[in-house]
Amino acid sequence: MAEDERKAKAAKRRAEEKAARARNKDNEDAFAGTSSRRDGGGRNSRANDDVGSFEKHTKGIGMKLLEKMGYKKGEGLGKGASGISRALETQLRPKNMGMGFNNFKENVNDPTRSSKREDDEGEASEDDMDRAREQSMWKKRNELRRQKREYKTAEELLAEEQENASSVQTTTNKLNIIDMRGAHATVVNANELHKARVVRAGEEDIMLPELQHNLKLVVDLAESDITKLDGKIRSEKDTQEILRREKIRLSKVAEAHDELAARTKSALALVEMCNTHGKACDTAEQFDALTQSWMEVVKQFPKEYYGHRLNRLALAHAAPYVRAMYKSWDLSKDPTLGVDILRPWRSLLSPELVPDEYKGVFEDDSYEDLLRDPMLSRLRPIISSKWDPTKPEDILNFVQAWSDVMPEALMREITHALVLPRLQRRVGEWEPTKERVALHVWFHPWLPMLHKNLKDLYPSIRQKFTVSLAEWEASDSSALTLLKPWQRVFEAKDWSSLMRRCVTPKLEDALAMLQINPSNQVLDPVRTVLKWESMLGPSAFITLLEQHFFRKWHAALHKWLTASNVDLDEVAQWYIGWKTVFSEELLSHERMRVQLNVALDMMNQAAAGEGVVMPNVAAPQPTAPLADERPVPHPMDESTMSLKEMIEEFANAHELEFIPSASGRRHDGLAVYVFGGVSVVVDTARESIRALIDGDWTPISLDQLLDRARAIKR
Structure with a gap:
């Protein structure tokens, strides 16, 4: 029944295609007759209409153009008539047949083959289409356009299997395949494996092959x-x-x-x-x-x-x-x-x-x-x-x-x-000479919180100290009370400069008035000076004693030892008494021991009956101190003072201020100071002073600076 149905469909398709070809042929004849009438009936035969038959669509202009270019009827196109003499004709493709399906080729319009092609074309195309449709049934299903399912019999499947086996036999003779269908993998020849899978139609051991196929x-x-x-x-x-x-x-x-x-x-x-x-x-x-x-x-x-x-x-x-x-x-x-x-x-x-x-x-x-x-x-x-x-x-x-x-x-x-x-x-x-409350009493409590910010006030405070100590006497202990709290506040160099300018000269005056009298010795001036020991420092204080005390002391001892009725025991007691006046720190200093040993040498000379020689205290002694312990020059020697200290001393002498500028200005990397209202800079490297005059920094001497400051003050 399937075979009969398939043959009926194929016959129906052939009939439809023949009818379509007949309609196309009638249309071509009608177009050819129209073209012949326009051309005067010169193209009645089919052979003459092969070339230029497209004129049925162009109203005869095509043939006229070809003749102008040298074309002659019955010959080929181009120079030397080497081109085609017949136009190509498209072949109507069977219905539902795709391009290149089953190696189908379109043929040119050949008079010798046209009739045979037309007769055989239908049969060939129908068979090809049937086989293609049968094969496509086992491929991917078209879900969008479902067709009627066709089933094959076991014989058809076996025949196809046998046909496929014969076609691939030549290519699989030398091909080995690993068969892993069983418990163990085996290597078999592809041809043998193919034969093993083919089910022969004549075998009697296979029962109901159609059922087995459907069951599969x-x-x-x-x-x-x-x-x-x-x-x-x-x-x-x-x-x-x-x-x-x-x-x-x-x-x-x-x-x-x-x-x-x-x-x-x-x-x-x-x-x-x-x-x-x-x-x-x-x-x-x-x-x-x-x-x-x-x-x-x-x-x-x-x-x-x-x-x-x-x-x-x-x-x-x-x-x-x-x-x-x-x-x-x-x-x-x-x-x-x-x-x-x-x-x-x-x-x-x-x-x-x-x-x-x-x-x-x-x-x-x-x-x-x-x-x-x-x-x-x-x-x-x-x-x-x-x-x-x-x-x-x-x-x-x-x-x-x-x-x-x-x-x-x-x-x-x-x-x-x-x-x-x-x-x-x-x-x-604040005025030190008029205030009842000392400055440090109310100023120092703020140092822990404002120390860095209060540093700008220190030059002004030292200036006030200098002015207040101008008329001070060493016997007045109020200066010690005023200055002692500031020793740890000021920097060492500033404190040393203050002591050198204001205190040391007063202590020198006190020692100058001291009289060394072994019979009636007054120690109050010495004790007044010794109170400043910690303020001046050991080195500076010993220098003060060397220059203003020990000279007198050695002279008084020499005079006593050279007297006719000298009592050496009293001299020894006098020497021991003076040693108790000085502190242990002073006595342990090398330079202090040198001065005391001078006295001991004179006492030993007197005890030995030798002549007592007055030593030259200005000359180096045999037990000279180390280089860094040697006596320093006179505290008031200007050669030891810096230019800034000299200007500050000069300002104090004329009762003028010399303090850093409150705004912290700088010029050429140098701090700006105020000298009695005049802005100046001190160039220590060049040993020069420059003042701001009419917008320019001009070199100036101390006398000129003093005159300008007084003029501003007036």
């Missing part, structure tokens, strides 16, 4: 379904596992959100309590309750407090009470007001005390904002106009009490912007 199809389909179902099951299991894990994750997220919601609810309850306390905060007890509430919030819910920046709300609660507390504050009566009650708020509002895990959450210092306006509004007028720096207790007590409570930036603003300018003005007004 059913098994393959079942296997395919099983594979698909297995893949789907695996996919569903994977999806189930993913969903299970996602469920666990979401459950944990939900639990975390529930816990966060509970914590937020509890934190909100505490914050609402703080808000209640903040609205009714008029007394110290109520403010303490507000403080405790906010401390509890930070203790129980630090993440919520720092994460939501509740410090701004806490600042809003505390600020009204703090402003009211300092509104009528009297610094002199209660300098520590608010220290204890505001100490806990630093941990609440200051970004410096935020835990490490919450660093950076506070954009500004809320604690500083809490204190700045209320305190500064009261401190600024008090410090600037009412405070007397000679009575620093109030401000000092305030600073010391708030040192570990107040923010560093606010404390620095109070000390540097308020206290420091007031101290500078007071130092400028």
Whole structure:
């Protein structure tokens, strides 16, 4: 039945194609007759219409153009008639046949083959199409356009199998294939394997081959379904596992959100309590309750407090009470007001005390904002106009009490912007000879906080010391009280220069008036000088004794030993008594021992009965000290003074100021000083002085500088 149906379809297709070819031929004849009439009937035969038959579409213009180019009927185209003499004719392709299907070739219009081709074309194309359709049935199915399924018999399959085996036999004779279908892999020839798979039609041991074939199809389909179902099951299991894990994750997220919601609810309850306390905060007890509430919030819910920046709300609660507390504050009566009650708020509002895990959450210092306006509004007028720096207790007590409570930036603003300018003005007004309170009493307490900033005042202070010591006498101990506290404040070179200019000359005068009298010795001038030992330093002090004491002392001893009635025991007691006057530090110095050994040598000469020789104390002694211990030149020798010290001495002698410029100006890398109102620079390298005159830095002498300073002063 399948074969009959297939033959009927093929016959039907052949009939349709023949009818189509007949219609095409009639159309061609009609076009050819029309062209013949236009051309005068010169193209009646089919052979003459081969070339230029396209004129049926071009109204005869094509043939005219060919004849103008030398074309003759019945000959080829081109020069020498070497081209084609007949036009190409397309062949109608059978219905539903693709390009190049089954090696089908389009033929040219050949009169000798045209009739045979037309007769055989239908049969050949029909058979090819049938075979192609049969083969395509076993290939990929067209799901969009389903066709009627055709089944093959076992004989047809075996015949095709045998045909395929014979076609590939020649190519598989030498091809070996690994057969892994059994329990063990075996190597077989491809031809033998092919033969082993062929089922012979005449074999009697195969029963019901059609059934076996259909069963194989059913098994393959079942296997395919099983594979698909297995893949789907695996996919569903994977999806189930993913969903299970996602469920666990979401459950944990939900639990975390529930816990966060509970914590937020509890934190909100505490914050609402703080808000209640903040609205009714008029007394110290109520403010303490507000403080405790906010401390509890930070203790129980630090993440919520720092994460939501509740410090701004806490600042809003505390600020009204703090402003009211300092509104009528009297610094002199209660300098520590608010220290204890505001100490806990630093941990609440200051970004410096935020835990490490919450660093950076506070954009500004809320604690500083809490204190700045209320305190500064009261401190600024008090410090600037009412405070007397000679009575620093109030401000000092305030600073010391708030040192570990107040923010560093606010404390620095109070000390540097308020206290420091007031101290500078007071130092400028200070007069050592008229003030009852010593400068160090109220100035030194500020050194730990303002040491670097107070250095600019030291030249002015030394200038005032120099002026005040101009009329001082060594017997007056007030100078020692005035200067001793400053020894560790000034730098060593500045202190040495001050001592050399102001103190050493006075001590020299005191020693010059000393009389060495063994019978009635007065030690008060010596003890007055010895009080300055620590102030001058061992080396400078021994130099003073060498030049102004030991010369007299050695002369008095020599005179006594050369007397006729000398008592050496009294001389020894006198010598021991003088040694007790000096300190152990002085006696241990090498240069001091040299001077005492001179006295011992004279005493030994007298005891031995030899003549006592007066030593030349200016000449080097046999036990001379080391190079770095040798006596220095006279303290007032100008060759040891720098140019700057000379100018400072010159200014002091004429009662003029010589201090660094308050603005800290520099010119050519040199510091600018003020000499009696004239701006000058001291070039130590060139040993020159330049003054700012009419906008130019001009070299100037000390006398010219003095005249200019006096003119400005007038």
